[in-house]
Amino acid sequence: MRRSAYPLKADTLKKIRRRERAIKVLLYSFLFITALPIIIGYSWLFLNSFSERLVYGLIPEQLTLKNWSFLWKPPSPYYPSLWRTFANTLILGLGMVIAVVGISTPAAYVLSRMKFPGRIEILAGTLILHSFPGITLLISLYYVLRTLGLLNTVVGVFLVKAGLMMPFAIWVMKGFFDGIPWDVERAALVDGATRFQTWYKVMLPQVKPGIGAISIFAFLSGWSEYIYVITFIHDKRSWTLSSYVNSIIGDYRFLDYGLLASTALFYMLPVLVFFLFAQRYLLQVSIGGMKGGG
């Protein structure tokens, strides 16, 4: 009798293969079905903003651009100019970037490279604060901003947000500085550069990926901010897109889903761009930076 080279019979092998394929199909359908709320939700946003009406909730009936008329004409006189609001949001995002990068990078360098009394304490402090939920301080931050006269200003919001993000940013940047070998820095010092020159000309270029990652993260976090904006800013001249879209929800929720969808999509565009093209960057730091959102 001829014996197979495998200890398993051919049809058993086939059975196993079939079972493995069945499991694969099962896994893929599981992934697809559980992701449906996300897929449908975001497709709706897109479809609804460009169509007159959706049948069965999702099939566009007539394409139109009228939902986008808010770009040149406010939906009602009550609303501030969209482009002013847009500029405020941009300032909030960029302000975050400047404050976070500008303050955390030098501090992280010192904490990574220099020995001084209190260093360990500062490091432990940043670490503990990193996981401390800053949002619980909202009420007293309101008081602080009121005292400083920064209520109703975009500057107030980005200062608060940058402050709360600082421990995280310092920690990430310190990680990047830690990764640069001493020899690089020593070579610069031996060649006669001052400490500051070394930092500026030799070290900073080396941590560019870190600065990039933190910048994107800070920008998106400022751009998307909701709670601090609606709490600290009521004056329409300082509204950001969060307040704008929030008001659209309040005023048009059951009346005009087209407007809701297109303002939301407009607000989301930069986020989408970063999400599609800078995801790797974003993910390098995002795990450490995620707090809210349950």
Next chain:
Amino acid sequence: MLLFLSPAIITVLVFYVVPAILTVTMALTNMDYRFQWNFIGLGNFRRMLNDFLLPGILRVTFLYVIGTLGIFNVTFGLILALVTTSVGERAGRFFRSLWLLPRFTPPVVYGIIWLWILDPTKHGLLNSVRVAMGLRPVDWILNYPLGVIIVTNGIIGASFGMLIFTAAIRSIPRELHWAARVDGAGLFQDIRYITLPQIRWPILFVTAYQTLSLLTSYEYILIITKGGPYFASTVWALYTYNLCFGGYYAPYQFGYGSAMALVLVIIGLIAAITYWRVFRFRAMMAEPLIEVV
């Protein structure tokens, strides 16, 4: 050196230390919209004991945290990590990115999507399905407030566990899986006896970390249900917020609100220090450098 360090120290002082001290002090006053410092001792804490809304709010908070954590942040996050690492590399990466999208979406935009899905009229997604099947539309938020806040927060929360677990699963030596398979283990036995024991530390970490996140975050609840109907989806943190800035009959109760917030601040501080001790946060923080998507 001082020049390099002082801006950071000042920001941390102004935005962490001062507010923390203020929270404690304000909790001892009955400060309202006039911002006057009338100290009333422990009055706010006595009021807390007599607040007839609090038992209900505690119940909602408890169910919300346990429910979201148990169903989504840990369990579903783990399932996503296991499944996306079992299918092909590209497909896995695609689905992981998809699950991350809600996390990076501005909260109001995410809220709008859910307001449409849950719309009580026939125009909402769920109700248009019901209408197509010949059923009457349902007001989802009115009928299932707790379910709504658990699902909407869970869909965002699941991605945190997913990323941490994916990184952890990736770091398990392959030989262990091979050995198990050679010994005759099937897929589920492999997961049960090899994968899970290897990632129990990350599971513990995600559980602890996300408990705190869930206790203190409320913006999606604020946007989607506003804590209603009545107080049916109001969690502790949202109640605190609404006492000060919300639409209750008497907002701007900064004194009482601070006392409520103080409870969260203390929980947060204890938790943060515990993480640091237990999980050697040093090691955890190295993790963001692992690319998982």
